[in-house]
Every structure is written in structure tokens, then in C-alpha cells.
Amino acid sequence: MSDPTQTTPAVADPVIAGFHPDPSICRVGDDYYLVCSSFEYFPGVPVFHSRDLVRWTQIANALERPSQLHLSADTPSSGGVYAPTLRHHDGRFWLIVTVVSKGGGNMLVTATDPAGPWSDPIRLPGVPGIDPDLAWDDDGTCWCTFAGIGQVRIDPRTGETLGSPHKLWSGTPGAAAPEAPHLYRIGEYWYLLIAEGGTERGHGVSIARGSAPDGPFEPCPANPILTHRGTDHPVQNTGHADLVQAPDGTWWMVLLGVRPRGGTPGWHVLGRETFLAPVTWEDGWPVVGALSPGTPVGSAAGRDDFDLAELQAYWISVRSRPEDLCSTKERAGWLTLRARGASLDDADVTFLGRRQQHLEWCARTLIDLSQGRGGLAVRLDERHHYEIEAGDGQVRVIARIGSVRTVVAEHPVPAGPLVLGVRTDESQPPHDPRTGPDALSFGVETEDGGFTVLATLDGRYLSTEVAGGFTGRVIGMYAAAGSVHFDWFDYKPPPFA
Numbered sequence: 001m002s003d004p005t006q007t008t009p010a011v012a013d014p015v016i017a018g019f020h021p022d023p024s025i026c027r028v029g030d031d032y033y034l035v036c037s038s039f040e041y042f043p044g045v046p047v048f049h050s051r052d053l054v055r056w057t058q059i060a061n062a063l064e065r066p067s068q069l070h071l072s073a074d075t076p077s078s079g080g081v082y083a084p085t086l087r088h089h090d091g092r093f094w095l096i097v098t099v100v101s102k103g104g105g106n107m108l109v110t111a112t113d114p115a116g117p118w119s120d121p122i123r124l125p126g127v128p129g130i131d132p133d134l135a136w137d138d139d140g141t142c143w144c145t146f147a148g149i150g151q152v153r154i155d156p157r158t159g160e161t162l163g164s165p166h167k168l169w170s171g172t173p174g175a176a177a178p179e180a181p182h183l184y185r186i187g188e189y190w191y192l193l194i195a196e197g198g199t200e201r202g203h204g205v206s207i208a209r210g211s212a213p214d215g216p217f218e219p220c221p222a223n224p225i226l227t228h229r230g231t232d233h234p235v236q237n238t239g240h241a242d243l244v245q246a247p248d249g250t251w252w253m254v255l256l257g258v259r260p261r262g263g264t265p266g267w268h269v270l271g272r273e274t275f276l277a278p279v280t281w282e283d284g285w286p287v288v289g290a291l292s293p294g295t296p297v298g299s300a301a302g303r304d305d306f307d308l309a310e311l312q313a314y315w316i317s318v319r320s321r322p323e324d325l326c327s328t329k330e331r332a333g334w335l336t337l338r339a340r341g342a343s344l345d346d347a348d349v350t351f352l353g354r355r356q357q358h359l360e361w362c363a364r365t366l367i368d369l370s371q372g373r374g375g376l377a378v379r380l381d382e383r384h385h386y387e388i389e390a391g392d393g394q395v396r397v398i399a400r401i402g403s404v405r406t407v408v409a410e411h412p413v414p415a416g417p418l419v420l421g422v423r424t425d426e427s428q429p430p431h432d433p434r435t436g437p438d439a440l441s442f443g444v445e446t447e448d449g450g451f452t453v454l455a456t457l458d459g460r461y462l463s464t465e466v467a468g469g470f471t472g473r474v475i476g477m478y479a480a481a482g483s484v485h486f487d488w489f490d491y492k493p494p495p496f497a
């Protein structure tokens with residue numbers, strides 16, 4: 001048992017903070033591009049750009065049209081879009097991904113500009129499983145490698161499989177879940193990088209090499225080449241990696257990791273985030289260095305006044321985003337959400353949110369309830385969310401934890417627009433082992449700019465260790481009845497005033 005009086009060491013920073021797992025990276029000239037999984041959210045597959053591997057800007061979502069991504073209403077939370085691979089070949093970007101949803105499966109989209117537009121999907125019905133990878137041989141043969149670890153040749157222009165899938169490698173004997181394969185030609189070898197041990201605390205990265213893309217492969221004697229299992233490192237669950245070479249010849253790994261906080265067993269609330277590590281080579285095997293210092297701030301802190309006709313790329317909705325239910329065009333300068341589902345418990349809730357990217361943060365929104373009821377929510381999934389909801393002259397804080405749904409606080413409010421807010425409770429010491437990972441205070445802003453807290457809730461119930469699944473917290477606005485208008489949404493790290 002760990003010593004409960006021991007406090008958690010200082011955290012290391014990701015390069016892309018918040019729920020941005022399963023990173024896949026490629027470089028073209030001086031430009032790096034990176035994509036992540038997006039699960040039940042729409043649009044899907046955020047695309048990032050960087051020149052230095054540390055500072056990343058989101059430039060698109062690859063799956064942003066209903067013709068590219070249809071997530072049926074019965075797509076469970078943590079179903080949907082899994083583990084893309086991004087490659088540049090023959091003057092085009094190729095993105096292959098699994099959509100875990102009715103009518104989904106493995107598919108690929110292409111673009112000449114990673115900022116879009118991306119093509120409609122080419123389906124790959126003959127590619128089984130999840131985590132597909134793409135690699136090309138010198139003669140143009142395209143190898144698709146998938147979790148398990150298996151492989152099949154494909155024609156990426158038609159989606160046809162050429163021959164039957166064959167088993168490639170099972171990873172370290174006895175290790176769970178060999179997955180996330182990436183195949184590379186580096187020097188005289190073909191390298192097969194995989195994740196194993198499961199995407200939880202046992203996660204790690206292993207590698208094998210051979211002289212042909214379809215094996216046989218010889219495992220690295222130093223496997224796993226990366227894992228934080230059983231260590232006191234503040235970043236845990238490290239795995240699901242991809243390699244890239246910089247223009248100066250140095251090698252780098254992007255990988256996912258989580259930042260658990262609080263007492264035992266530790267809760268992480270931001271989902272799996274993207275980290276960076278340097279790679280050197282010894283005897284033809286990669287050696288992964290300590291995680292690089294990342295950037296302390298995520299991509300998109302700040303205020304959105306909803307003055308643009310199109311929503312910014314970081315906004316995501318649950319499963320779909322029909323324009324007649326979610327638009328900045330209906331009332332200029334405002335976001336209008338029209339209710340479909342009646343609450344965040346419903347699969348078809350009208351919701352627009354952004355990933356939580358900071359450990360301490362505050363979000364506020366100015367809401368006009370003259371035509372409906374709605375609010376501000378922190379969502380992990382349908383069964384795990386907290387929200388502050390207003391309408392009919394009342395404001396209430398609601399907590400949904402597993403099968404339990406309860407109104408925690410209720411208060412009358414005067415008619416007219418209202419500022420709703422949620423913030424991490426700064427009075428809670430974040431590294432106190434007796435507490436959860438954080439505490440969230442929900443309230444309303446007073447006329448003089450003060451903040452009246454209606455309820456403070458333990459953040460552990462909106463963590464992956466409680467809720468399960470592959471995602472992280474998303475903070476946003478929703479409509480519960482009628483039409484609800486939002487003048488602005490502000491999200492930022494401290495100071496809150």
C-alpha cells in the first residue's frame with residue numbers, strides 16, 4: 001500500500017493537454033501534423049500543427065461532415081472514433097481510423113492540405129479490429145497493420161484488401177492487449193512499434209524489427225522501451241506511441257499519458273493527454289528518454305463571443321451537431337442551442353463543449369433563458385456529469401453519478417440574462433492525499449461581478465477511474481427545453497477574477 005501521508009510530486013506537462021489520446025504524427029518539411037481519437041464526439045479526429053513539437057495549434061477536424069462521420073444514437077460513450085494513424089505519402093495525407101458504431105468499421109480519408117477539406121471515407125471492410133496503421137513499401141505496396149497484431153495488404157485508393165490478414169506479432173508473452181501498431185522503414189530494418197499491457201496503469205510501448213514489412217520480427221531485448229508502470233512518476237498509463245524524425249535528424253516519440261491526482265488509487269480527470277519524449281538509437285534499437293517538458297497551457301483558453309458564422313475547431317458535440325439545433329447564425333453574436341434530449345443523461349442532448357485542458361480552471365457563460373431552459377455542464381459521459389441549469393425562475397445544480405441523479409442545490413433567480421459559472425475550488429489543496437483530484441464549485445455571478453457558490457462537488461466522480469472509458473472531461477453549454485441563447489463562453493486557468 002502506498003503511504004497516504006506522501007504527497008503527489010509536481011506534475012509534468014503534456015504537449016497537448018486534455019482529452020487528446022492515441023496521438024499519431026507525421027512531418028512534411030518543417031511542419032508536423034498530429035491527430036487524436038475523439039470517441040463519441042462530433043466533429044471527429046482533431047488535427048494539430050506544430051513547428052517545434054511542443055506548441056500545437058488545432059487546424060481542423062478531419063471528420064467534420066455527416067457524410068464522413070455518422071455516430072448512431074446507440075453509439076456508447078467511448079465508442080465512436082478510435083486511434084487514427086496519419087501519414088504523408090505520394091503528395092497526400094492519409095488518415096486511417098476505426099469508427100466503433102453501427103455502419104462504421106475501418107476507413108480512410110485523404111487530403112492534400114491537412115487543414116482540409118478531407119475526403120469522404122473509403123471503407124475497408126476487409127480490415128478487422130481496431131488501431132489500423134498504414135505503411136508503404138518501396139514498390140508501392142501498402143501494408144495495413146492492426147491491433148492483435150495482424151496485417152493485410154490493401155489498395156488504399158479503393159479500400160480493397162489484397163490477400164488475407166495474417167498474424168504478425170503478439171508482443172511480449174503474457175502481456176495484455178497488444179495494440180496501436182505502427183510500422184516504419186528506418187535504415188536497414190522494418191520496425192513494428194506497439195502498445196501493450198492495456199491502456200491503464202500497466203500500459204507500455206514495445207518494439208520489434210525485421211528485414212521485411214510482413215515479418216518475421218525480432219523483439220527488442222530491452223522491451224518495454226517505455227513504461228511508467230509501478231513508478232511514482234506523476235504521468236502514468238504511458239503508451240500508445242508514434243515516432244517522428246525532425247529535420248535535424250533527431251528522433252521523437254509522441255505518446256499518451258494521464259495525470260492522476262488525489263489519494264489512492266489516484267484519479268485522472270482530463271482523460272489521456274499527448275506527451276513528447278526524445279528518442280536515441282543504440283545497436284539499431286530506439287531508447288526513449290524522460291518525458292520532455294511540455295507547454296503549461298492548452299490550445300484554446302479564452303473567450304468565444306460567438307461572433308463568427310462557423311464554430312471554432314475546438315468545439316465538440318455529443319454524437320452529432322445538426323445546424324438547426326446548434327448555430328451562431330440564428331441570432332447574430334449568440335450561440336443558439338435548441339433542445340432535443342431533455343438532459344445530459346440523454347444520448348441526443350444538444351451540447352456544445354470544449355475539453356478541460358487545465359488542472360485548475362474556471363468557465364462562465366452568459367445565458368438568455370427567455371425561450372427555454374439550459375445550462376453549463378462538466379461531462380465525462382451520460383452517467384457522469386455535473387451541471388448548473390437555469391429556467392422558470394430557478395437555478396439548480398444537478399449531479400449524475402452512475403445510476404444516481406440528484407438536485408444538489410436550488411435557488412430562485414430574477415428574470416433576465418444570467419452568468420452561470422463553474423470553477424475548481426482553490427481552497428482544496430490539489431495534492432492532499434486525503435482528497436479527490438479536485439473539487440468543482442458551481443454558482444452564479446452577482447451584479448457586482450462576484451460569484452455566489454451554490455454547491456461544491458468532489459471531482460473524483462467525473463474521473464476515468466470512476467466512470468471507466470477512454471475520454472476525459474468536456475465543459476460546455478446545453479439546452480434542456482426550448483431554445484437557449486448564449487452570448488459568450490469564457491474558459492481560463494487562474495487567476496479567476
Ligand code: 6LW
Pocket residue numbers: 021022037082083130131179180195198199239240256470
Ligand atoms: C485504442 C488503443 C488504446 O484503440 O486505447 O491506449 C484504445 N490504447 O490502442 C482506445 O483509445
